[in-house]
Amino acid sequence: MTQKLRSTLILLVVTPVLLWSMAGMDVTPARIAAGFPRAATMLTDMFAHPDWEYWPIVQQRLIESLQIAALGTFLAGILAIPFGVLAARNLVRSPVPSTIGKVLLNAIRTFPEILLAYAFIKGLGLGAFAGVMAVAIHSIGMLGKLYAERIENVDKGAIEALTTTGASPVAIFRHCILPEVLPDFVSFVLYRFDLNVRSASVIGIVGAGGIGFILGLQYQAANYPRLGLIVIATIATVVVVDSISAKIRQRLA
Amino acid sequence: MSDVSTGVAAKAATLVSFKNTSVTYPNGFTALTDVNLEFHEGEFIVVVGLSGAGKSTLIRTINRLVPPTGGDVNVLGTPIRNISDANLRKTRRRIGMIFQNYNLVRRSSVLANVLTGRLGDLPTWRALLGLYTKSDTDLAIKCLTRVGILDKAYNRADQLSGGQQQRVAIARALAQQPRILLADEPVASLDPPTAHQVMRDLKALSREEGLLTIVNLHFVDMAMEYADRVIGLHAGTVVYDGPGADMTEADFERIYQRKIRPDDMRGAAEH
Known part of the structure; x- marks a missing residue:
C-alpha cells in the first residue's frame, strides 16, 4: 500500500469520527467565541489575584494530600512484593502462578483511582483514609508488575551458583534476589510516589481528602482567587516532589 | 575445611562414580553416552574436549544441575538420579562450584x-x-x-x-567446607597471568584440603601443566583417561579429532 493511499484512508476514517464527536457536544464557532472572554476573566481572577488569605487552609490540605500519597505508596510498595513474586516467571518451574499473578495485577490496574475512591468512600466514609486506600490499591497494579519484571531480570548465574551450594529457595530469594532488586524496588516506589501526589490531589474532588477536596468546593462556589491559589500551590508541590524524587532515584541507579 | 590430607594415594576414597551414565537433553541432544568413571579424594582432574563434547554436562551431572537420563552417578555415597530435593540439597552442600562468569551477587x-x-x-x-x-x-x-x-x-x-x-x-565455594570442587571453564574469561594464578590457587587448595577437584578447560597446555589426570571427551564419550604430564600431541589430536591450533593454547604464565 502506498503512503498516499494510507493517508487518504486514515483521513476518511478519522474525519467522520471527529465530526460525530463534535456533533454530540454541540460545538459551534459561536460557542467557542463566547467562551474565550469568560475563560479569560476566570484565569485573570485565578492567577492575577490569588487569595493569599486562604493559604493556611491550602497548606493544611496540601500536607494532607502528601500524607495520602506517602501512606498509600508505602502500603502499595509492601503489598506489591507478594504479587511481584507470584507474577515473576523465573522463580518456579510451573507457569501457572505467574499467569495468575499477572492476570490479578492487570485486573487491579484496570480500576481507575477515582472509581476506587468512590468505592472506599462508600465503605469508609468521606476523608483521607478512603484516599489512602484508593491510592494504595491502584498502585499495587503497577508496582507489582514492575517488581515482577525486575525479578525476571535477575542474573541467572548467581541464582545457579547459590543453588549449587545447597541453599534453600527461601535463602536464595533472601540472599541473591533481594539484594539485587531492592534498590530498584525503592526507585519504583519513589516514581510511583510522584504519580500518587498527582492522584491524591485529584481524588479529593470526589471526597477522598486532601487538596482536591477544597478544589472541588471552591470550584462549585466559583471562588476563582482561592481556586487560583490552590492550583498554583498544587503545581509547585508536584514540581518540587518530582525533582527531589528524580535526584534520589539517580543516586540509587 | 576437611582434615584429610591425602594426596593422590592409590587407595584414596572414591567420591564420584559414573555408572553407564548418559545424558540426553529435552531437545533430543545427547551430551553424554555411557560414561564410566571414578574420581577420588584429592585428585586434580582436568576435563578437555571441544565445545559440545560434553565437558560441561559431565561436571554439571555431578551436582545434578543436569540430571542423568541413563545409568546413574554416585556422589559422596548417594545415587543422584532419583534423589529427593532435600537429599540433593544436602549432597550439594559438600560440593563447591565455580563458573566462567564468577556468578556473584553483584550488588552485595x-x-x-x-x-x-x-x-x-x-x-x-x-x-x-x-x-x-x-x-x-x-x-x-x-x-x-x-x-x-x-x-x-x-x-x-x-x-x-x-x-x-x-x-x-x-572463597564462597571453600566456605561450604566442600569435599568436591567443580570448576566449569574457570579461566575462560581471564587473561593468561590471572588464569594461571587461579589454576595455581585451585591446585594448591586441592592438595592442602584433599579436595577432589574437577576442572573444565579448553586449553591443552594448561591441562598438561596442572592436571594429575586428564579426561578427554569427544562427542559425549570418554576417549582419554590418563595422567596429564605424559600426554602427547597425538593424544590431544585424538580428543579434538583435528590438529592442535594456537588458540587451543593459553600461553605461559608470568611466574
Missing part, C-alpha cells in the same frame, strides 16, 4: 557473597534473617584470607576485577 559485598556459601548449612530461620553465626563469619574471613583478598571484604562484588571476582567465588 565480597564478605556477604562468601557467607552465602554457608546458607546450605544454616537453619532456614537464620538464613531468612541473615543471622550467620560467629563461626560462619570466622570461616568466611578465613576463606577470604586464603584466596588473598581479605582487604576487599567490604567492597561491592561488581567493583572487583575478573581475577578478584573469581577468587571471591573460590
Whole structure:
C-alpha cells in the first residue's frame, strides 16, 4: 500500500469520527467565541489575584494530600512484593502462578483511582483514609508488575551458583534476589510516589481528602482567587516532589 | 575445611562414580553416552574436549544441575538420579562450584557473597534473617584470607576485577567446607597471568584440603601443566583417561579429532 493511499484512508476514517464527536457536544464557532472572554476573566481572577488569605487552609490540605500519597505508596510498595513474586516467571518451574499473578495485577490496574475512591468512600466514609486506600490499591497494579519484571531480570548465574551450594529457595530469594532488586524496588516506589501526589490531589474532588477536596468546593462556589491559589500551590508541590524524587532515584541507579 | 590430607594415594576414597551414565537433553541432544568413571579424594582432574563434547554436562551431572537420563552417578555415597530435593540439597552442600562468569551477587559485598556459601548449612530461620553465626563469619574471613583478598571484604562484588571476582567465588565455594570442587571453564574469561594464578590457587587448595577437584578447560597446555589426570571427551564419550604430564600431541589430536591450533593454547604464565 502506498503512503498516499494510507493517508487518504486514515483521513476518511478519522474525519467522520471527529465530526460525530463534535456533533454530540454541540460545538459551534459561536460557542467557542463566547467562551474565550469568560475563560479569560476566570484565569485573570485565578492567577492575577490569588487569595493569599486562604493559604493556611491550602497548606493544611496540601500536607494532607502528601500524607495520602506517602501512606498509600508505602502500603502499595509492601503489598506489591507478594504479587511481584507470584507474577515473576523465573522463580518456579510451573507457569501457572505467574499467569495468575499477572492476570490479578492487570485486573487491579484496570480500576481507575477515582472509581476506587468512590468505592472506599462508600465503605469508609468521606476523608483521607478512603484516599489512602484508593491510592494504595491502584498502585499495587503497577508496582507489582514492575517488581515482577525486575525479578525476571535477575542474573541467572548467581541464582545457579547459590543453588549449587545447597541453599534453600527461601535463602536464595533472601540472599541473591533481594539484594539485587531492592534498590530498584525503592526507585519504583519513589516514581510511583510522584504519580500518587498527582492522584491524591485529584481524588479529593470526589471526597477522598486532601487538596482536591477544597478544589472541588471552591470550584462549585466559583471562588476563582482561592481556586487560583490552590492550583498554583498544587503545581509547585508536584514540581518540587518530582525533582527531589528524580535526584534520589539517580543516586540509587 | 576437611582434615584429610591425602594426596593422590592409590587407595584414596572414591567420591564420584559414573555408572553407564548418559545424558540426553529435552531437545533430543545427547551430551553424554555411557560414561564410566571414578574420581577420588584429592585428585586434580582436568576435563578437555571441544565445545559440545560434553565437558560441561559431565561436571554439571555431578551436582545434578543436569540430571542423568541413563545409568546413574554416585556422589559422596548417594545415587543422584532419583534423589529427593532435600537429599540433593544436602549432597550439594559438600560440593563447591565455580563458573566462567564468577556468578556473584553483584550488588552485595565480597564478605556477604562468601557467607552465602554457608546458607546450605544454616537453619532456614537464620538464613531468612541473615543471622550467620560467629563461626560462619570466622570461616568466611578465613576463606577470604586464603584466596588473598581479605582487604576487599567490604567492597561491592561488581567493583572487583575478573581475577578478584573469581577468587571471591573460590572463597564462597571453600566456605561450604566442600569435599568436591567443580570448576566449569574457570579461566575462560581471564587473561593468561590471572588464569594461571587461579589454576595455581585451585591446585594448591586441592592438595592442602584433599579436595577432589574437577576442572573444565579448553586449553591443552594448561591441562598438561596442572592436571594429575586428564579426561578427554569427544562427542559425549570418554576417549582419554590418563595422567596429564605424559600426554602427547597425538593424544590431544585424538580428543579434538583435528590438529592442535594456537588458540587451543593459553600461553605461559608470568611466574
